[in-house]
Structure formats: structure tokens, C-alpha cells
Amino acid sequence: MLVKTFGSAVYGVEASTITVEVNIASGTGYFIVGLPDNAVKESYFRIDSALKHCGYHMPRQRLVVNMAPADIRKEGSAYDLTIAAGILAASSQIEAENLDKYLIMGELSLDGELRPIKGALPIAIQARREGYKGFILPKQNAREAAIVSDLDVYGIDNIKEVVDFFNNESQLKPTVVNTREEFYDSLCNYETDFSDVKGQENIKRALEIAAAGGHNVILIGPPGAGKTMLARRLPSILPPLTLHESLETTKIHSVAGKMAAADALVTVRPFRAPHHTISDVALVGGGGNPQPGEISLAHNGVLFLDELPEFKRTVLEVMRQPLEERRITISRARMTVEYPSSFMLIASMNPCPCGYYNHPEKECICPPGTVQKYLSKISGPLLDRIDLHVEVTPVNFSELSSERISEKSDDIRERVIKARDIQIERFGNKPDLHANAQMSSKQVRDLCKIDAAGQTLLKKAMEKLGLSARAYDRILKVARTIADLAGSPDIQLAHLAEAIHFRSLDREGWAG
Template sequence: MVAKTFGSAVSGVDAKLITIEVNVGQGTSFYMVGLPDSAVKESQQRVESALKFFGYRMPRQKVVVNLAPADIRKEGSSYDLPIAMGILQASEQVVFPALEEYLIMGELSLDGALRPIKGVLPIAIEGRRRGYRGFILPRENAAEASIVNNLDIIGVETLEEAIHFLEGSLAIDPTVTETRDIFYHSLTDYEFDFSDVQGQENIKRAMEIAAAGGHNVIMIGPPGAGKTMLAKRLPSILPPLSLHEALETTKIHSVAGKLGASASLIAQRPFRSPHHTISDVALVGGGGNPQPGEISLSHNGVLFLDELPEFKRTVLEVMRQPLEERKVTISRAKVSVDFPANFMLIASMNPCPCGYYNHPEKECVCGPGVVQKYLNKVSGPLLDRIDLHVEVTPVRFDEMTSNRKAESSSAIRERVTNARERQVARFEGHKDVYCNAMMPSHMVKEVCVINDAGKALLKTAMERLGLSARAYDRILKVSKTISDLAGSDDIRVEHLAEAIQYRSLDREGWAG
């Protein structure tokens, strides 16, 4: 007899339907076909042990399991449960009247318990799109899958529960999550707040501008000046995630297996801070079965690279294209996968190896040319994609001990959100442009119009400060963001003047 069950395979951040066909007939061998990897092939032992644990048997006949379509490679252990159910139906040990109405996924342990799997959310989305009645899966994954409505999410703890449910002898209430309520209640529930930061008003202002325009930032300053502290608080002033952005972000984390047990919709912008020993594949994504890297995990959020010159040059260079295109394409011989990567890059670095170049009190002990050599570890093309260069100085003692309450993240976020709303209205109708940082060069000339006084100031600044040509567009984009924060339709001279000061690393002679 032939039985069919349905599962899914995740490719990139989307899922594809997989049909698990089981045929039990004359013979004695077990065959698994349809391009399974080792983890899928090993399911025979897990399935046999789990069936025996609950009093069922593995047929001592010829068993053929086909995973269709046969040209897609099947990977992982999540096909255990649908294979087990197919074997029971095909061997006529159990009759499942509604077997083909459900998607079924789950990894079996030897005692029949179900272990959680990765990529549940895109599978549930695909199941709803295909019109399935429900999705049977490990209970630990039920909260994540229940984000998808119009699909019965049946969380089970053991193989026996799944069997009795499909037989009709056990009623299991579908897992229901009030997604919108949870989402809107958690939108602004951030662990870190700018009210914790004493002093550093100029750096907070730069962070506000970066958040308002979606600009990338590099902070240069001595150890202990507060660079990491400020970077961790940046997500708290970014505009709240939309429901669509939250779903997109959650899908990526689901595919990567980063959501954790009983996790639901991600309601806050992600903040990723990889160590400087990270490999280029871990940062961008890849592997035999392409998985999202750190830049995709920070999609719709912040990627923080602390001690930027300590990262391997190859790691930094692979970021150049994603920073421009806001997506990563992983190409293999038989497949090409796209991962979204629309993130804000926040980097920090010391000004020199000893950390005290340009320090107001401590003396730099680095020899001639050492500072420039240190800065040259970060390539020009990468710096070209960073709009704001901010010098961070140590906080003075009187500021640290002040009882004055610093401005909260919620107050800053309100101004940032208003500025972003102006940009969304401005770029309506322009595909893939939502904020000032995304403007291509031809659009900068149309949007960032400056008067004669502004042109004279910019010309003087570029000549006297030795600013490079690549700084020109960046200054105009940042000045437009400053004008949006001020509620102005025009770029005024004071907006340009403030934007010019955020190009420290472009000044000739900055490093001696």
C-alpha cells in the first residue's frame, strides 16, 4: 500500500512543499530515495525505535520512502515524524482519515519524544498558502508557527500524541497566539536606554541623525569612552518595526534556528555584535546548505562591529556589496539563494594601536606612521559606504557624577520617527528607497538642493579640510536628514555645517 504525507524543505527564507511517499510491499529491505542527506537517511533507526517504544512495529517487508520532488536535496532530521506516520498508514497498522490535510514535521528521539526543528515559520506560511488544514509539529515550535493565522497549529510532545490525534481518538486544541497584541505590547520594550548615558551629547546627536536617515556610522575614540554603550542603545531610538518587517525578521531567525523554545514574533529591531574573529562565511552567510549570516540576522536592525581594524580584511570586504544592494546572494552549482540584508552598520575603533591618539589628557606612544598604518586596515571603499565619522572623547568627571537626567530613548525615537515619515512620503513611488541613506547619486542631485551660500560653505570646507570627493554625496545626504529632523523642507547652511563635521576620517592629515 502507498501512503502520502506532506512536509517541507527550507530554501533561503522560503519553504518548498515536500511529499513523503511510503510504499510497503514484498521484500525485506528499507530504501530511502529522493536525494536525502545522511541525517535524513539515519531516520530509519530513530523511527524504528520510536515505533517500538509505543507498541507499533517496523514492517519486515520492502519499505520504500520517496521524498519528492527528487531533485531537491533534503537535509536535517525534521522528516522523522512524517516518515513514521507514512509507514504506519502504508503498513495498515493505523488508519489516518485526514493524513493528507496536514503538514507534518518533527525530529524523533529514540523514546518517541519530539525535538524542536528549525525554519517552522516559513513552513507554516507555505502550508497556509497551499490551503492545508493544519500543521502538526513539536510543541516547542508551536508558538512560533502560530504567528500564521488560518492554519491549525497542532503542537505534540510525542509520536503517540500525533498518532492518536490523526486517528481521531485525541482532541488537541490548536495553539493560538494573539500576534498583534504581543507585537504591539513589545515594540518599545528595550533593555538599554539612552537615559543611562551621562554626557556625550554630541555623540547622541550623531546617533539620532544616523537613526533618522538610516546612515551607517563609525565611532573613533579611546578605550572606555562609551562607544559600545552608545551602539547598544541605537536600536531603542530606531522607528518601531512594522508587522511586515517583524515577520520578515522572524523568518530569517527561524531559518537560522536562533529563535529559541516557545519564541514568537520578533517585535524589536535586532542588534548583532559578532566577534572580530568571525569568518567571511559566518558574516555573509553560506555553507553547503546556505544559511543566513550575521548581516542577514541583523536585517531591519543594527550590525555592530567593535574594534573594526581587528577584523580580517577579507571579512570586511565581503560586506561592500550587501551594504549597497541590501541583500546577499549565495550561489552554488545547483542553487542560488537570496537573503535580505537591509541593516545599519555601526562600527567602532581606537584611533591608533595604543588607543590615545588625539586624547585630550593622555599621550599617544605610537611611532611615526603607525597611526596611518592602523587606519589603513579599514579600506577606502568600505569607509565610502559609511556616512558619519564621529570622534568620541572621554566623559568628563563632572558629567559622570551629574544628577541631571539624560534624555530618554522614547523622546529621541519620536523625533526620529517623524523624520522617517517625511522621508517615506518623499520617496513614495521609488522602489527600494525608504530613507535618505538609500538615495542613489542621481536622486541626491534632485532631492538635496542647496542654495548659493550652502555651495560656498561646502566648497570652502572641502578645500580647507581636504575632504575627499566621496564625502560630497555623504554630506548632502546627512544634511538632508538633519533638515528632516528640524522639520525643514530646505537644506540650510547650518544643516550643511553640522553634516561637514561628521567626516573626520576624510580630512587630510587627520592621522598626522
């Protein structure tokens, strides 16, 4: 008897439907075809054990399983339940009448329990697009998939529930999630706040400018000055995610298997802080079956690289293109996948290996030339792509012990949102452009005009600091953001001067 069941394969952040054909004929042997990997081939043993444990039997006839289309490689253990349902229907242990109305996915354990899968959200979106009535999957993934409307999502614990459902012996209760309610109830629910930070008002100002324009930042200062503490609070002053951004971010985290069972949506901007031992593939994504890397997991949020010079140079260099294009394309012999990677980069570093160059109290013990050598670990092209270079100095005792309450993230975020609203209005007819940092060179020329005095100031800065054409554009973008924060339609001299001030690493004797 020939039976068809339906599953799905995820490539990038999109899903493709996979048809699983199961045929039982006279003879012996189990054959699985259609370009399966080892995890799919091993499904026989998991299915055999799960069926026996739950009181069903594995046919001892010739069993052929075809996974179509046959030219797409099938990877992972998520097809266990799809194949098992086909085998049960082909051997008349369950009714096959309604099988074609449902997408079925899940990994089986040996006792028939279901384990979670990756990519439940893009699979659910594709299932609705193709007109399936429902989606049967492990209960741990149910809330994640249930944010898709007009699709019945059934979260199950074991294979017996599936058999009883198709045999009309029991009913499954669909998981229901009110997407908008879920989204708005958890919006801006951050555990950290800028009011926790004592002093460092100039650094807070720099981060406010960065948040208002979506600019990249590097913080340079000695150990204990508060670089990491400040960086971790940056997401709390960014504008809240829109529902579209939330869904887009959730898809990436779903594909990577980063969603908890209780989560339905990613409602706060991601903050990713990989260790400096990370590989280039782990950072930008890749592998035999390409997976999203840290830059994609930070999409619509913040990527924090602590101790930037300690990262391998090859790791940092692969970030250059995604920083400009806001997406990463991973090409393999059989496929090409594209992941979005529109993130804010915030990096931190010590001024020298010992960390105390130019410290007001502690003496630097590094030999001559070490400071410049340490800085040279970061390439010029990468530094060019960082808009704000900020020197962080230690907080003195009087500021640390002060009872004065610092400004809250909510207050800073209000100013940032107002500045972003100005930018959204400015770029109204360009849906992919919503912050000053994303402007092209042509748009910079059109939208960041400066007067004669500004031209003179910028010319002197270019000559003295030896700035590149890219740095010139960055300064104008930052100046435009400062003007937006001030509510000024034009870039004033003061706005331009402040933007030039944030090119610290271009200055000779930058740490002094």
C-alpha cells in the same frame, strides 16, 4: 501499500513542499531515495527506536521511501516525523484518510519525543498558501508558526500524540496566537536607554541623525569612552518595527533557528554584535546548505562591529555590496538563495593600537606611522559607505558624577519618528525606499538641492578633504536628514556644515 505524507524544505526564506512517498512490498531492506543527505538517511535508526519505545513496530518488509521532487537535496533531521507517519500509515498502524490534509515536520529522539526544527514560520506560510488544513510540528515551534492565520497549528511533544490524533483516539488543541496583540504588547520593549549615558551629548546627536536617516556610523575613541555603551542603545531610538518588518525579520530568525520557544514574533529591532574573529561566510551567510549570516540576522536592525580594524580585511570587504544593495545573493551549483540585509552599520575603533592617541590625559606609546597604518586596515571603499565619522572623547569626572538626568530614548525616538515620517511622505510612491540613506545618486540630485553658498562650501570641503563622488552623495544625504530633524524643507548652510563635520576620517590628522 503506498502512502503519501507531506513535509517542507526551506531555501533562503521561502519553503517548498516535499512529498514523502512510503511503499511497503514483499522482500527485505530499507531504501530512501530522492537526494537525501546523511541526516535524512540516518532517520531510519531514530524512527525505529522511537516506534519501538512508544509501542509500535517497524515493518520488516521491503520499505521504500521517496522524497519528491527528487532533484532538490533534502537536508536535516526535520523529516523524521514525516517519514515515520508515512511508515505507520503504510503498515496500517494509523489511519491514512486525513494524512494529506496536514503538513507534518519534526525531529524524533530515540524515545519518541519531538525536537524543534528550523524555519517553522516560512513552512507555515507555504502550508497556508497551498491550502493545507493544519501543520503538525514540535511544541517548541508552535507559537512561531501560529502567527499564520487560517491554518491550524498543532504543537506536539511525542509521536504517540500524532498516532492517537489520526486514529481519532484523542484531539489535539491548536495553538492560537493573536498576532497583532502579541506585536503591540511587546513593541519597543528595550532593556537599555540613552538616559543611562552620562555626557557625550555630541555623540548622542550624531546617533540621533543616524537613526533619523538610517545612516551608517563609525565611532573613534580611546578605551572606556563609551563607544559600545552608546552603540548598544541605538536600537532604542529607532522607529518601532512595523508588523510587516516584524514578520520579515521573524522569518529570517526562524530559518536560522534563533527563535525561543516562548517567542512568536521579533518585536524589537535586532542588534547583532559578532566577534572580530568571525569568518566572511558567518557574516554574510552561506555554507553547503546556505544559511543567513549576521548581516541578515540584523535585517531591519543594527549590526555592530566592535574594534573594526581587528576584523579580517576579507570579512569587511564582503560587506560592501550588501551595504549598497540591502540584500545578499548566495549562489551554489544547485541553487541560488537571496536573503534581505537592510541594516544600519555602526562600527567602533580605537584611534591606534594602544588606544590613547590624542587622549587628553594618557600618552600614546605607538611608534611613528602606526596610527595611519592602523587606520589603513579599513579600506577606503568601506569608509566611503559609512556616512558619519564621530570622534568619542572620554567623559570627565564632573559629568560622570552629575545628578542631571540625561534625555530618555523615548524623547529622542519621537524626533526620529517625525523625521522618518517626512521621509516616508517624500518617498511615498517608492515602497522599498523609506530613509534618506537609501537614496540613489539620481534621487540625491533631485531631492538634496543646495544653494550657491552651499555649493561653495561643499566644493572647498571636497578639494581640502579629497572626497570621492560617493562621499559627496553621503554628505548631501546626511545634510538632508539634519534638515528633516529641524523640520526644514530646504538644506541650509548650517545643515551642510554639520554634515561635512561628520567626515572626520577624511581629514588630514583626523585624530587631532
